[in-house]
Amino acid sequence: MAITKSILLALAALSMTLPLSAHHDSFTHHQNHEGQQPLQVHHNTHENDGTLVQEAKRVAIIGAGSAGSSAAHFLRHFHANTANISRINITIYERNSYIGGRSTTVSAHGNPSYPIELGASTFVPMNENLVNAAKEFDLAVSSISSARPKTVRDSVGVFNGEEMVFVQPYAEGEMGKWWSLARLLYHYGPSAPLRANRLTDETARKFLKMYREPLFPFSSLGEAAGSVGLLEATGMTGEQFLMANGVGNGKFVTELMQSATRVNYGQNLGLIHGLETMVCMAAEGAVSVEGGN
Numbered sequence: 001m002a003i004t005k006s007i008l009l010a011l012a013a014l015s016m017t018l019p020l021s022a023h024h025d026s027f028t029h030h031q032n033h034e035g036q037q038p039l040q041v042h043h044n045t046h047e048n049d050g051t052l053v054q055e056a057k058r059v060a061i062i063g064a065g066s067a068g069s070s071a072a073h074f075l076r077h078f079h080a081n082t083a084n085i086s087r088i089n090i091t092i093y094e095r096n097s098y099i100g101g102r103s104t105t106v107s108a109h110g111n112p113s114y115p116i117e118l119g120a121s122t123f124v125p126m127n128e129n130l131v132n133a134a135k136e137f138d139l140a141v142s143s144i145s146s147a148r149p150k151t152v153r154d155s156v157g158v159f160n161g162e163e164m165v166f167v168q169p170y171a172e173g174e175m176g177k178w179w180s181l182a183r184l185l186y187h188y189g190p191s192a193p194l195r196a197n198r199l200t201d202e203t204a205r206k207f208l209k210m211y212r213e214p215l216f217p218f219s220s221l222g223e224a225a226g227s228v229g230l231l232e233a234t235g236m237t238g239e240q241f242l243m244a245n246g247v248g249n250g251k252f253v254t255e256l257m258q259s260a261t262r263v264n265y266g267q268n269l270g271l272i273h274g275l276e277t278m279v280c281m282a283a284e285g286a287v288s289v290e291g292g293n
Helices: 005-014 066-080 126-135 173-188 191-209 221-227 237-243 252-263 274-281
Strands: 026-029 037-042 057-062 088-094 105-107 115-117 141-142 155-160 164-168 287-289
Touching: 005 115, 026 252, 066 088, 066 141, 115 274, 155 274, 164 173, 164 221, 164 252, 173 191, 173 252, 191 252
Parallel strands: 057 088
Antiparallel strands: 026 037, 037 088, 105 115, 141 287, 155 164
């Protein structure tokens, strides 16, 4: 079964609920009147000897999806590694009974024998937060290709709603990979695929700088994006970004690249920004956590 980041987020959130100090911390979980479920760490304000201790700073996070869970996890992590001795009390408000947000599993037609993952089923090397989380929580990962049965011989095709406009037959071994590449370049021409590949690499390098020192952790997402040169990519649509960088809007873009954005985001290139478009194309080396959600 394909894997999502839910298990990573769940473990991250669970680690967030551990005591932030040794001052008689306790964990509670209750429902409030608006249906949100706070996950809290309470801190008493007195030691055993009656000494008054500093009141913890209170932080509220709305939603225990990928953004909320990771925000709580990293806030606790960086707080613990700073010289700031004040304590923090993190509360996550979540309306559902599970952690992970959209990254969850449902049963097709109510049958648990057919699980369907609604969230991201894989992650790629450029998603360093998830890669590092898998290592931190000692979760085994496997590549998508190695996880598939060896008897599976897939062909890749592009369907435009009326007909198959391109089919890439199954190719085995190193020679097969070169043959597949030659077939792709013959059908779409060399210019757009090669330029798209270079643009993907350039955008990925800029994106990764945001998650490394001295930028990370950043206090302003906009300032961080500007400092690495990503405002152009986020300030125009995928269509505009590809045109501005010489990839164009030919068959390779409309048939292949837009197919990828539809699969990943359910959106056409004209409805997402350039950064989303290029991140979508950086799928090489995709892995999943062994064992499922």
